[in-house]
Amino acid sequence: MRVERAKTSPPPVMSHMRGMMRGGAGGGGGSAARDGGAAARVIVRAAPVLVVTFAIVVIWYVAAVLLNTPFQRDIYKRGKLTNVPVIRLISDTLSQRRPVLPSPHQVGVEIYKTTVLKSITSKRSLIHHAGITLSSTLLGFLMGTVLGILLAIAIVYNRSLDKSLMPWIIASQTIPILAVAPMIIVVLNAIGVQGLLPKAVISMYLSFFPVAVGMVKGLRSVNPIELDLMRTYSASSFETLWKLRLPSSVPYLFTSMKVAVAIALVGAIVGELPTGAVAGLGARLLSGSYYGQTVQIWSALIVASVLAATLVALVGLVNRIVLKRMGLAQSAAVST
Amino acid sequence: MSAAQDDVKAPKVDAATSVIDIENLSLTFKTNDGPVHALSKIDLSVKAGEFVSLIGPSGCGKTTLLRVIADLEQPTSGDVTINDMSPHEARMQRGYGYVFQAAALYPWRTIARNIALPLEIMGLDKAEQDKRIAANIELVDLQGFENKYPWQLSGGMQQRASIARALAVEPDLLLMDEPFGALDEIVRDHLNEQLLRLWAKSGKTVVFVTHSIPEAVFLSTKIVVMSPRPGRIHDIIDSDLPKDRDLDIRDSKAFLDLTHRVRVGLRAGQER
Numbered sequence: 001m002r003v004e005r006a007k008t009s010p011p012p013v014m015s016h017m018r019g020m021m022r023g024g025a026g027g028g029g030g031s032a033a034r035d036g037g038a039a040a041r042v043i044v045r046a047a048p049v050l051v052v053t054f055a056i057v058v059i060w061y062v063a064a065v066l067l068n069t070p071f072q073r074d075i076y077k078r079g080k081l082t083n084v085p086v087i088r089l090i091s092d093t094l095s096q097r098r099p100v101l102p103s104p105h106q107v108g109v110e111i112y113k114t115t116v117l118k119s120i121t122s123k124r125s126l127i128h129h130a131g132i133t134l135s136s137t138l139l140g141f142l143m144g145t146v147l148g149i150l151l152a153i154a155i156v157y158n159r160s161l162d163k164s165l166m167p168w169i170i171a172s173q174t175i176p177i178l179a180v181a182p183m184i185i186v187v188l189n190a191i192g193v194q195g196l197l198p199k200a201v202i203s204m205y206l207s208f209f210p211v212a213v214g215m216v217k218g219l220r221s222v223n224p225i226e227l228d229l230m231r232t233y234s235a236s237s238f239e240t241l242w243k244l245r246l247p248s249s250v251p252y253l254f255t256s257m258k259v260a261v262a263i264a265l266v267g268a269i270v271g272e273l274p275t276g277a278v279a280g281l282g283a284r285l286l287s288g289s290y291y292g293q294t295v296q297i298w299s300a301l302i303v304a305s306v307l308a309a310t311l312v313a314l315v316g317l318v319n320r321i322v323l324k325r326m327g328l329a330q331s332a333a334v335s336t
Numbered sequence: 337m338s339a340a341q342d343d344v345k346a347p348k349v350d351a352a353t354s355v356i357d358i359e360n361l362s363l364t365f366k367t368n369d370g371p372v373h374a375l376s377k378i379d380l381s382v383k384a385g386e387f388v389s390l391i392g393p394s395g396c397g398k399t400t401l402l403r404v405i406a407d408l409e410q411p412t413s414g415d416v417t418i419n420d421m422s423p424h425e426a427r428m429q430r431g432y433g434y435v436f437q438a439a440a441l442y443p444w445r446t447i448a449r450n451i452a453l454p455l456e457i458m459g460l461d462k463a464e465q466d467k468r469i470a471a472n473i474e475l476v477d478l479q480g481f482e483n484k485y486p487w488q489l490s491g492g493m494q495q496r497a498s499i500a501r502a503l504a505v506e507p508d509l510l511l512m513d514e515p516f517g518a519l520d521e522i523v524r525d526h527l528n529e530q531l532l533r534l535w536a537k538s539g540k541t542v543v544f545v546t547h548s549i550p551e552a553v554f555l556s557t558k559i560v561v562m563s564p565r566p567g568r569i570h571d572i573i574d575s576d577l578p579k580d581r582d583l584d585i586r587d588s589k590a591f592l593d594l595t596h597r598v599r600v601g602l603r604a605g606q607e608r
Contacts, residue, residue, distance in 0.1 A: 225440045228408055232434040233454045233505075234427050243453065247444045326444040327485040 060104050067100040068093035102295045110299040123279075126303050132280040133268050134307065136196050140203020141264035145257060147204060148211025155212075156219040156245070157237065173209050177267065180205065182274040199271035199280075206267040207260035214256025218249025250326065254319035261311045269304060281307075355509055355541045356382035356405060361414030363400060373566030374400045378414070380560065380569065384508070387535055387542045389552035390560045391598065393606060397567020398545045399437075402513050405543065406434050418509065430458065432509040433502030437517055439494035441486040441501075448473070448482040451501045458505070472500040475534060492523040499531070503538075512544045516551070525583055528554055536579060549602070550586060553577075553594045561598055563605025570605035573597055 094103040118125035188198040230240045272282025288297035361378040364371045375397045390398040403409040407423035418426040441450045455465040476496040516524040561571040
């Protein structure tokens with residue numbers, strides 16, 4: 001699908017060049033030239049991303065042909081077909097029903113069929129499944145962020161907690177989540193908690209960590225002179241926290257939230273696996289692997305990564321808005 | 337400062353009253369390389385309405401002495417009283433304003449909100465806060481910059497804002513730790529003149545740490561010359577310059593004589 005698009009529509013660089021030439025030849029075409037300038041800026045910014053995307057697609061196609069060839073040759077052998085032309089071999093490897101590695105256009109078509117062509121309420125709609133995963137991701141991310149901030153405050157304000165709590169926080173992340181997730185589901189199920197919450201708890205389990213570590217650093221990032229200032233006002237520790245430590249840790253909070261939201265999605269998907277693949281992107285991955293539906297697995301993977309990228313971008317956007325409203329946009333820009 | 341507040345405070349500004357009394361104060365920092373004697377046997381008395389400068393080379397303990405007065409450091413031995421209170425009690429009652437070497441304005445607060453910070457902590461109502469913010473912004477000549485963020489101001493303006501923040505608490509005692517140390521000489525001269533006018537107008541007691549001889553002589557009614565290792569007072573010089581002075585006084589004979597005496601004191605303290 002992507003290849004088709006690349007074939008039919010001319011590459012943006014070329015249309016832009018034509019626009020420039022038109023503007024130049026017309027002489028008086030000031031607005032065209034200005035448009036050309038704006039377009040040039042967009043292209044300059046988008047070019048590296050487009051180049052990398054193009055390279056990935058090319059590598060993907062080559063890998064798909066190479067990985068699917070052995071099976072295709074098997075089929076030919078069983079069908080007593082000999083001397084198959086290379087072109088046919090390639091086109092056959094890219095259109096198998098259950099390929100080892102599906103081609104990009106197969107995945108694209110599958111995503112199109114399961115999003116645009118399916119009603120959202122349908123159990124075969126990827127949007128339906130992505131929505132289920134997204135809801136537990138967001139709930140877990142929210143709980144993880146709050147837990148992370150609270151832990152960080154406790155650690156910064158209590159020296160003995162720093163010594164006693166921090167090793168456990170780090171240890172919690174050394175246990176493979178795949179081992180912990182079923183235990184959490186089972187234990188919560190035993191006490192009657194089902195549905196969204198157990199998955200969100202797994203998301204929280206992963207996402208509190210970057211927030212806690214980042215916020216400990218953020219809350220401690222205050223200048224000694226700014227702390228002395230609070231002492232000269234005989235400010236209470238709550239006032240010092242609220243008016244000094246929390247505001248100065250906001251840039252740290254958003255940096256760790258970007259990591260946390262992506263990892264919360266991983267947690268939600270992992271949490272969907274032991275529940276028996278009922279619903280969610282994790283369920284699509286699992287049922288795809290049960291029935292050897294590689295195209296289904298890959299389309300769920302692609303949707304999951306697009307979802308993660310969108311979530312990270314959203315946190316980044318909120319970050320920019322908040323820093324701007326706090327008047328920190330300039331100092332942040334200077335420091336980077 | 338409104339006239340009404342000056343009236344209330346007028347009785348306190350009495351030349352006989354001691355605002356700060358320091359007796360036999362010593363402070364030793366314990367470090368990994370052994371003890372460091374930051375201050376040794378300091379005796380000092382600051383009267384109400386005085387402008388006292390602490391001058392000395394780096395490492396002579398002048399900032400440490402100011403921090404002891406502000407209850408930001410604890411002395412090893414000796415007595416410090418501030419208006420008949422311990423430094424801790426004085427700090428709890430917000431009995432002083434402190435201006436640091438850096439402006440230490442919070443970058444996420446506008447200039448007005450920065451000045452409001454101590455007032456919020458003091459629990460003043462909004463109307464009183466706004467009144468004090470406006471009055472002190474005017475005092476340091478920062479009208480029109482209320483809603484600017486610190487990074488939008490020059491270094492000199494930032495330091496003026498931090499002085500306004502210290503004054504907004506309306507303390508009788510102002511402790512200033514090299515507030516103009518990071519500024520260029522032209523800005524520093526200008527701010528010195530403004531500070532002097534402010535002091536003359538308000539009748540506050542000021543303790544001012546500096547390592548600039550002209551700055552100390554120009555501003556002070558009393559110059560405390562300190563010497564290092566261990567930090568101690570080498571000489572206390574009373575200035576007889578008129579209270580109402582401007583920058584031209586720096587060319588007068590009286591000023592140059594005082595400057596000479598401070599310089600001799602600093603050198604002698606260094607060599608001892």
